[in-house]
Amino acid sequence: MANNRKIGCDCGGYMESKTVRFDSIKTEAMVCPGCNFITLTKEQAQNYVKLKQLHQIIDAERKIIKIGNSMGLTLPDQLQEFGVKVGKKIKTEALTQNSFKVELE
Ligand SMILES: [Zn+2]
Numbered sequence: 001m002a003n004n005r006k007i008g009c010d011c012g013g014y015m016e017s018k019t020v021r022f023d024s025i026k027t028e029a030m031v032c033p034g035c036n037f038i039t040l041t042k043e044q045a046q047n048y049v050k051l052k053q054l055h056q057i058i059d060a061e062r063k064i065i066k067i068g069n070s071m072g073l074t075l076p077d078q079l080q081e082f083g084v085k086v087g088k089k090i091k092t093e094a095l096t097q098n099s100f101k102v103e104l105e
Helices: 042-058 077-082
Strands: 016-022 025-031 065-067 070-072 090-096 099-104
Touching: 025 042, 042 077
Parallel strands: none
Antiparallel strands: 016 025, 065 070, 090 099
């Protein structure tokens, strides 16, 4: 965040920006180190809503299909709201032995 304005907590502490988990979604939030009170700035709330939408669209079991001599997987059409289009460049990278990520460029 560009501005470092401090947000005070009722307990007298100051909120710190931290990564937290809401419904298995990791997101940035303001957390009070004193009493663990959590709140979201407007920007963090907007990011959380977007991230939640993306989870709803992409989190699913899919099947690998055959495309010519290659393997492929289909992506839901709603991903276009997130700038995913046919022809768009993506970057793939291995994470663990059985997972990899797909990153939009
Ligand atoms: Zn507090």
